[in-house]
Amino acid sequence: MTDTTRLGDRVAIVTGAASGIGRATAQRLAADGARVACLDRAPGVAETAAGIVAGGGTAIALEADVTDQASTEAAVARAEAELGGPAQVLVNVAGVLRFAHAHEMSVADWDLMVDVNLKGPWLMARAVIPSMLEHGGAIVNVASSAGMFGQAYNAGYCASKGGVVLLTKALAWEYVNRGIRCNAIAPGGVETPMIEAIDFPADMDWTLIGKNTAPGNRMLDPSQPAALIAFLVSDEADGITGTVVPIDLGITC
Ligand SMILES: NC(=O)c1ccc[n+]([C@@H]2O[C@H](COP(=O)([O-])OP(=O)(O)OC[C@H]3O[C@@H](n4cnc5c(N)ncnc54)[C@H](O)[C@@H]3O)[C@@H](O)[C@H]2O)c1
Numbered sequence: 719m720t721d722t723t724r725l726g727d728r729v730a731i732v733t734g735a736a737s738g739i740g741r742a743t744a745q746r747l748a749a750d751g752a753r754v755a756c757l758d759r760a761p762g763v764a765e766t767a768a769g770i771v772a773g774g775g776t777a778i779a780l781e782a783d784v785t786d787q788a789s790t791e792a793a794v795a796r797a798e799a800e801l802g803g804p805a806q807v808l809v810n811v812a813g814v815l816r817f818a819h820a821h822e823m824s825v826a827d828w829d830l831m832v833d834v835n836l837k838g839p840w841l842m843a844r845a846v847i848p849s850m851l852e853h854g855g856a857i858v859n860v861a862s863s864a865g866m867f868g869q870a871y872n873a874g875y876c877a878s879k880g881g882v883v884l885l886t887k888a889l890a891w892e893y894v895n896r897g898i899r900c901n902a903i904a905p906g907g908v909e910t911p912m913i914e915a916i917d918f919p920a921d922m923d924w925t926l927i928g929k930n931t932a933p934g935n936r937m938l939d940p941s942q943p944a945a946l947i948a949f950l951v952s953d954e955a956d957g958i959t960g961t962v963v964p965i966d967l968g969i970t971c
Pocket residue numbers: 733734735736737738739740757758759760782783784785811812813814815834835860861862863904905906907908909910911912913
């Protein structure tokens with residue numbers, strides 16, 4: 719259930735908002751009353767913002783690269799100036815996934831995953847925390863079930879998402895007395911372009927992959943993690959910080 723007063727007109731920044739979970743999160747936070755800065759390096763982010771505005775919400779599109787410090791700082795400054803308030807919500811959704819045998823994965827793919835999935839959330843947090851120290855705030859990072867257990871052919875992604883789990887806890891504890899909450903969600907399979915584009919190694923052992931997926935290969939809709947995120951950034955979750963909430967149809971239970 720959406721509630722247009724739930725987020726009280728706060729400025730929210732959502733990365734990865736051109737697609738999948740990020741787009742669904744931007745739409746959900748707007749439906750819950752936030753003024754949303756939809757950030758992505760892909761131009762499709764304009765479509766996300768336009769759709770929100772067409773539906774009566776408030777949103778702007780920001781083309782930015784979460785791996786680049788200057789780009790993240792400029793994006794946060796634009797979000798605050800154009801939406802007319804301090805950023806009080808940050809949702810780090812942008813991510814990339816490349817499967818390969820660990821001994822064959824290119825250094826470029828490793829660096830890309832660690833940069834986008836792990837350094838990106840830290841750079842974004844670094845850019846919003848000064849505002850949040852003055853006005854309060856909530857951060858949610860999108861980790862993964864791949865950050866909770868080891869997955870074959872996925873070493874770089876697992877390492878980056880495991881890092882997101884501990885980044886989340888470190889930020890939560892450091893700012894616990896300073897008005898900033900930080901949580902993560904750990905989705906299992908969600909039906910998005912990322913999953914449709916998975917390219918497994920040709921000679922992989924499929925028996926190692928079973929534990930990654932829910933029985934019957936059931937997948938979540940992006941609106942489901944978006945709803946969990948909307949709860950975690952809301953005042954209803956005021957007592958929750960430093961947690962990693964699985965949303966994975968039980969694969970980590
Ligand atoms: N889909 C799943 O099953 C699943 C499961 C667990 C976790 N996740 C995580 O959820 C998040 C969203 O994934 P999705 O499935 O919606 O994927 P997606 O590919 O649909 O969306 C990812 C978005 O991130 C953006 N992005 C990539 N690099 C960027 C950069 N440097 N700067 C700014 N934006 C950048 C892309 O342009 C894209 O719009 C990711 O962090 C992913 O790892 C997804």
